[in-house]
Amino acid sequence: MGVDPVAEEDRRPRHSVDRARRLQDRAGHRQGRGADPGQAENRKLFVELDVKDQKPFVQSDVPVTVRIYDSVGVRSGALEDPTADGATFTRQGDQRAYDKTIGGRRYRVIEQDYLMQPQRSGKIEIPAISLQANVPGDRRAGLPPDMAQLLGSSGFDMSLVDSAFDPGRNVTVRSNPVDIDVQSRPADAKGWFLPARQVKLTETWSPDLAKARVGDTLTRKIRLEAVGAGLNQLPPLTMTDVAGVRQYEEASQTNSVPSSQGQTAVLDKTISVVPTAAGTVSLPPVEVGWWNTKTGKAETATLPAVTLNVAPAANGASAAPAPTAAPAAATPAPAPVAAEPPPVATDADGGILAYWKQSPHWQLGLAAALAVIAGAAVALARFSRRSGVPAAVAERREAFAEEGAERSIAQDLEAACRTNDAPRAHRAFLAWARHAGYKPGASDFRTPQLQAAADGLQRRLYAPEAGTWDGAGFLAAWRAEQKARGKADDAAAPRGLMPLYPKLG
Incomplete structure (x- = not known):
């Protein structure tokens, strides 16, 4: 975009100001008007x-x-x-300098890149x-007339005496302001809104x-570039x-990098995939919906x-999806978790639990929680057999391990709410709901506060609104639900005290 210089008075002699104005007038520009290519x-x-x-x-x-x-x-300057x-503006990289010729005039060009991030829709003026x-002034202005004439007629390089006789002059040059029109989310955009020129x-x-x-x-690395x-x-x-594999996800890594097409946002995801049964296992496509800012249409990027084709284990054994029988004296190992086919949502399904049925998030959190529980249960069972600890004591320890897993999920949810991290809170909440025994689609929260908070969290993720998500409000609603669950459990529990130690023998 062309711009207009504006020479301002500062600590310059009057004749320098007048000359600067004459130069500007000859260019024929004023601040706020587009620059004419010929005059530029x-x-x-x-x-x-x-x-x-x-x-x-x-x-x-x-x-x-x-x-x-x-x-x-x-000679010197500040921009x-x-x-x-x-x-907001963020400086990108260092300044670059190069030479460029425009209309027969040679320029030294110095440029600096920034990233601007609009925080609201509508008109924004830069x-x-x-x-x-x-800049250098009139090189002969500070010389005696005879010397200036002598040096000028002899072809002497006047730059050699600049520092001694020419203190230069201070000028201020301005660009013109720029208006941008920031667009809001299109009405027909669905799901997560990702505007980009290419994905x-x-x-x-x-x-x-x-x-x-x-x-x-197997290590699977997925990269998303927008x-x-x-x-x-x-x-x-x-x-x-x-079913047939277990998947363990690492935290995503994001970065903004320059490319030939412009600044590019990059997300890297690493997943450890562990086959649990021999045979053929199909992993579904990975799809990311996005909004093409060049065409103004919704598109989908897809990994097929x-x-x-999973071979049996190296020892020739194949891990079965679930044990069919177990010795009476041994505690059966937990079966691998198999995915339920995503049910079709109906009008009767409401709130976040309706979305839960079609969302993989609860499965991810549940897989992590159950992995902890399963590992603890197997370890306790083996320890019981080796040490001769009675099965009742082993079961009590398994219960403690399960309580620890639920406590870990709750701590993750609380941390996400305190930092207003809606995506993390959503994953932890779904894992907690599944672990607490809520059935997908049942909408059986004990308090209306949590149902309303869960609906608000879902809207925040899939129909983003301005402002910050209220993590404190969600946490208060969740704690009220926990309190209500505790009262219901107390009412249903048998009266009397549990024995401090189980009877042995």
């Missing part, structure tokens, strides 16, 4: 403010570049960073950016899928639980389904 070629020093996208969406990363075009030999009411610089999903597996074997770990999107606009990547 005659300017000796000007600032350019280049905004790549003047109709971005809220929270998008908008590349902004500020350039100084210098043909006079600026303001761009600012705007309703947007005010003019000021460059305060010291790409890729994945790698290690080791090769042909080496899939029961009990061995050109023109902000990091906080990237959706969470969650895996659907599948993956088929694993």
